[in-house]
Structures are given as structure tokens and as C-alpha cells.
Amino acid sequence: MGRIVAIWFPDWPALAALADAGLAADEPLAVVAGNRVTACTAPARAQGVRRGIRRREAQSRCPGVRIVAEDAQRDARAFEPVLAGLDEIAPRGEILRPGLLVLSLHGIARYYGSEPAAAEALVDAAARAGHECQTGIADRILTAVLAARQGRIVPPGADRDYLAGLPIADLAAEPSLSAPDRRELVHLLHRLGIRTIGDYAALSARHVASRFGNDAITAHRRARGEPDRPPSGLPTPPGLEIEHDYDPPIDRVDAAAFAGRALAAELHGKLSAIGVACTRLRVQARAAEGASHERTWHCAQPLTPESTADRIRWQLDGWLSRRDAGRATGPDGGIITLRLEPVEVVTASGLQLGLWGQAGAREERARRAVVRVQALLGGDAVQAPATQGGRAPRARITTSPHGEHQLIIRPPGAPWPGALPPPAPAWLPDPPRPVRLLDGAGAAIQVSGRGILTAVPCILHDQGISSRIIAWAGPWCLDEEWWDPEAGQRAARLQVITHPGRAYLLVSNRQQWAIEGIWD
Structure with missing residues (x-):
């Protein structure tokens, strides 16, 4: 992926509202949605108006402020002349939202001789259209957008170093590049003591994936300056174009x-x-x-x-x-x-279509429903599972956003010594549910250093209910990820059947038992 330039017009909704009302640029104005300020002009900001404050508070800080409602159509209409001016320099930029677009820098950097010269040409084109803008250049889209807010050029390969010093809130600074609940993630990370993007990038990807959702994984990859997963867009099937002629x-x-x-x-x-x-x-x-x-x-x-x-x-x-x-x-x-x-x-x-079998029209309706849910909730909201290689049942499952190529990290056909033999459990509690394994006298059972149970298991105590064990097998001990001092652990697995016929896969880690899988 080549270098990217982001072109950002600060306070664009407020500037579009000024132009629409025919007001001067020094007029204090605030754009409001849901009774909160979403954008304001520089004169209003100089008198204490800030994004996120309530409308009444904005009026108390700046009595002369003009309040207008948020209007996406007005913003886009005012942005069109600016886009026309930028098209003279670099056509076909991608609009993230009115007031912000990104485009590939390769062609215009070669034409103007350098990245700074290309950025200056874009700024001049915007100025000829009557507006000021800031540009940011980086290897990744998010980094370029954040760099544009500071007017910075991030050297090639330095995205992670640049992001490291930025506050964690910047991961949610641009709504067009984040899921709707990204702000909730940022607030949670802040409460956990993670103050900068660098702090977040320093977390283990394994721990992020086990604790948070898909959007957090995407944000973590971007915080580390890694390439995003391969684009979800595949070669477009032929015949999807729509063209109509109009007379008159x-x-x-x-x-x-x-x-x-x-x-x-x-x-x-x-x-x-x-x-x-x-x-x-x-x-x-x-x-x-x-x-x-x-x-x-x-x-x-x-x-x-x-x-x-x-x-x-x-x-x-x-x-x-x-x-x-x-x-x-x-x-x-x-x-x-x-x-x-x-x-x-x-x-x-990317859907697991076997869930519905070869159901013809019903399968097609189900596929359409899933696509509709994804369109409503976002690209990462619908996950399709796939099988990959691994020893533990949970390690053998990976998910990818619906419509993406399945990202198989570990080949399922490779040998996996110590893997649990089939059939796999039908249900994997998330997270594994803590239980107590007791002998006939009610004493806790553990696994010795030689991989042997300290007593014969007789009772499984799960969520306040004690069940009698009628059969068991194991334990099977395995040193998992022994090469990683942080992630490595020694686990022992045990299969038990309780009266009246429930089968469980138990795992012991640091002498604590938990239900890892359940057979129906």
C-alpha cells in the first residue's frame, strides 16, 4: 500500500453553515445535534464554546453565538465546490465525510517532485476554492488523518512511532474510521490506565483479542501501525452497474x-x-x-x-x-x-452456509438477512467462523467479518500433537466457567507435577450444584506456548461424565479447574 495524504478542513460543518446563511467568517456559530455542540467556528471557540457541551452552556459562554442544526446535506453541498478545485490537482479522492478526504499520494508526489510540494499544491487548490485546509501524509489512512490535524508528514515506516505519543482518545477522533461504539472502548481503556495509543499498542494482541471485541482488535492493529487486514472488496461481479437516462x-x-x-x-x-x-x-x-x-x-x-x-x-x-x-x-x-x-x-x-444446508430460497433469504444486519450494524458486526489448526478446542476456531476472506493463521491439516481427539465439544463457554473437582471426601483434586490426579474424581461442583461423576478419562498435560514467557502455561485436560449423562471437558490451569467444553 502506497503513501496516503489526508486533506482535512477544520470545523467544516460550521463553515458550511456560515456559507449557507451568508454570514461573515468572524461570526460565532455552533452546530448542534441532540442538544450538544458538534462543531463551532473559531470565534465561538475563543469565547469558550467546545464540542460536546450542551446548547444552553454554549449560549451562556458566548451569548451572541448563532445556533444551527446539524445538516449533512448542507455540509456535502458546500463541500462540492472544494472537491471540484481539488480535482484539478488529484481527481478521484475518497470522501470519508464532507470536510475530509484521502487519496493516494504516489502520482501527485511524482508530478510535483516531493511529498511536501504535493501537499502544498493541494492546500493551494483548496485556498483557491475559498477554504483553508491541513494535510497529513503517512503510510496508513488513520495515521494520515490524525497527522492532518497537526499538519504533519510522517516518515515512511514511522506510523507506530508517531501514534505512540498521541492520547488514546484519538483512536475515536474520526467517526468515519471507527465503529459506533469506539468511544466506549476508549473510555474503558482510559479507566484501565491506558492513556496513550502507544500504551495500547504495547498490549499483547492475544490479550486484546481475548478481552475485547473485533473493533478493539482493529484499533490495536492500527495503533501498532500494522497494515489493516486485506480489503474486504473483491473484484466486483459484472453487471452490478446501474445507469439511467433522463428525458427531460x-x-x-x-x-x-x-x-x-x-x-x-x-x-x-x-x-x-x-x-x-x-x-x-x-x-x-x-x-x-x-x-x-x-x-x-x-x-x-x-x-x-x-x-x-x-x-x-x-x-x-x-x-x-x-x-x-x-x-x-x-x-x-x-x-x-x-x-x-x-x-x-x-x-x-464468508458465511458458514452449512448452518442452513442447501435450502435453496430459504438459504438465499438467510444470506440476504445477514447482509442486511451487517449493513445496519457495521462490517465487523457479523462474524463467520472457520476451523483452523490448534490443540485446544477454542484455539481451533477463528472468525472473520462476513464477506472477508477467511484469515486462517494455523493450517488445520498440519500435525498437532496433543490435540483433543474428535468429536469436538458442541459448546465452548466464554470465558471457561470455574468449577471445583472433588474426591469422595470432599477434598479438592489437583494435578501433580507428574501429570497425575491427586485423587479419584467423584464430585463436580458447578455453579452451586454438585453432580456425581460416573466416568472420567485423562488428564492430558500440555505445555502451551512455552516459548512465550507471558502467554505460556501448563494445562491439563480431563473428560468427565456426570449423572444423569452430561459430558464435560475440564481444564486445569495453575491448579484451578474450569469447564472448557460441553458435549450435548
Whole structure:
């Protein structure tokens, strides 16, 4: 993956609101959503207004502040002229949100001779469009976005060193690159004493994976400056493009919005029919006089029909508004053709389809339902399991986000001495449930240094219930990850059957027994 430049326009929602209301740049203004400030202008900030404070508090700190409601369409419409100016330098940038885009630096750095010269050219292009911006350059998208807030160029290979000194809250600073619950993760890490991204990166990946969820694993990889997992977008299946011609041409924003909804519904009908969802969408429009307009929209989560229609409306609104304002970059004569092209999709091939068997139409409906859940909750919200190599039952299971290539770290076909023989337990408690293993006199049973039980197991005490053991086998001792001083441990496993016929896999670690698996 080549070098990336992020172009960030500070306080963009507030600047878009100023422009929409025709106010001067020195006007104190705050954008509010849910009764809290989400953005404000520099004059308002100078008088104490901050993001996150309540509307009433903002008005008390700055009595003259103008309050406006959050409006994503207004932000996108105001951002369109800026994008047109940047297209002259580097076309086809990926829009993370209005006010922030990223693009590959390779071509423009070669053209201008160096990375600083390319960044300066982008800043000048934004200035010609009437706005100030900051740029950041790095190897990874998140690092480039955070570097843009400081106007920094991170040397090649130094992403982890740069991120190490940043506060842990910066992992959730950009919503377009994080899951909705990333802020909760950051607050939890802060309460645990992890204050910087470097502190988080220093944690063992194994411990992060066992304690937190998938988004925490993604954040940990980014904190370490590692490449993200391979892109979820596979080569787009043919025939997914949607193109419509319009006669008479579209020359009003409301007509463009109606057309956008119809195209979005048709596109997602095609996507759902083959069980995929779009994560990067190219919207192309052609005007009657031949001018064309194109944008590529990137989304951290799969696009829904509603979010697709919103992006089409924002883009066409901005283009038509430039025409209405008498600017040469707007379409003349209206829009005669609209085209939607999925650039990147996630496919349902990563699902464990055996759950439903070869069920024909029912299988297809199930696949569509899973894709819909993923589109609603995010790319990492739906996990597909797969079998990999390992000795313990839990180590033999790995999960990947639905639609991704299954990431098999350990080949299942390799020899695994000491592995539990089949059949595997039907249920793995998460985490393993602590129990007590007792002999006939009620004394605790342990495993000696020679791997022998100190007494014959007779009673299994689980969650306040004592069950009589009628059969048992083992123990089998295994030194797990002995090469790692932190993760290494000596475990002993024991199979027991209790009355009236429940089978358990017990594991002893540091002389503490726990249920690792249950057979039905």
C-alpha cells in the first residue's frame, strides 16, 4: 500500500453553515445535534464554546453565538465546490465525510517532485476554492488523518512511532474510521490506565483479542501501525452497474433526490440478489452539454439504500447548486444520465452456509438477512467462523467479518500433537466457567507435577450444584506456548461424565479447574 495524504478542513460543518446563511467568517456559530455542540467556528471557540457541551452552556459562554442544526446535506453541498478545485490537482479522492478526504499520494508526489510540494499544491487548490485546509501524509489512512490535524508528514515506516505519543482518545477522533461504539472502548481503556495509543499498542494482541471485541482488535492493529487486514472488496461481479437516462433532463434538486432514491433501490436490489453489500460507490452524472461529474464515496460500513440515496442527493445537490449560482462548473441544461458503479463490495461467501444446508430460497433469504444486519450494524458486526489448526478446542476456531476472506493463521491439516481427539465439544463457554473437582471426601483434586490426579474424581461442583461423576478419562498435560514467557502455561485436560449423562471437558490451569467444553 502506497503513501496516503489526508486533506482535512477544520470545523467544516460550521463553515458550511456560515456559507449557507451568508454570514461573515468572524461570526460565532455552533452546530448542534441532540442538544450538544458538534462543531463551532473559531470565534465561538475563543469565547469558550467546545464540542460536546450542551446548547444552553454554549449560549451562556458566548451569548451572541448563532445556533444551527446539524445538516449533512448542507455540509456535502458546500463541500462540492472544494472537491471540484481539488480535482484539478488529484481527481478521484475518497470522501470519508464532507470536510475530509484521502487519496493516494504516489502520482501527485511524482508530478510535483516531493511529498511536501504535493501537499502544498493541494492546500493551494483548496485556498483557491475559498477554504483553508491541513494535510497529513503517512503510510496508513488513520495515521494520515490524525497527522492532518497537526499538519504533519510522517516518515515512511514511522506510523507506530508517531501514534505512540498521541492520547488514546484519538483512536475515536474520526467517526468515519471507527465503529459506533469506539468511544466506549476508549473510555474503558482510559479507566484501565491506558492513556496513550502507544500504551495500547504495547498490549499483547492475544490479550486484546481475548478481552475485547473485533473493533478493539482493529484499533490495536492500527495503533501498532500494522497494515489493516486485506480489503474486504473483491473484484466486483459484472453487471452490478446501474445507469439511467433522463428525458427531460434533471435540473432541480428535488427531482435529483427522487431519481437518486430510485437508483439506490434498484442497485441494492441487485446487490441483495447475490448477497453482497457495497462499501465503496462511484456516482457519475453527465449533463446535456457533455460535462460529466464523478465522485467515489467510501464508507466504513456497508452502504444501505438510504445512505446510498443520501450520497447521490448530496453530490447532485452540490453540482446543481453551482449551476444555479452561475458557476461554470455546474451542469448546463440539466443531468441526462446517472450511473452507479459499485467499486468495492463485500460478499456473502464468508458465511458458514452449512448452518442452513442447501435450502435453496430459504438459504438465499438467510444470506440476504445477514447482509442486511451487517449493513445496519457495521462490517465487523457479523462474524463467520472457520476451523483452523490448534490443540485446544477454542484455539481451533477463528472468525472473520462476513464477506472477508477467511484469515486462517494455523493450517488445520498440519500435525498437532496433543490435540483433543474428535468429536469436538458442541459448546465452548466464554470465558471457561470455574468449577471445583472433588474426591469422595470432599477434598479438592489437583494435578501433580507428574501429570497425575491427586485423587479419584467423584464430585463436580458447578455453579452451586454438585453432580456425581460416573466416568472420567485423562488428564492430558500440555505445555502451551512455552516459548512465550507471558502467554505460556501448563494445562491439563480431563473428560468427565456426570449423572444423569452430561459430558464435560475440564481444564486445569495453575491448579484451578474450569469447564472448557460441553458435549450435548
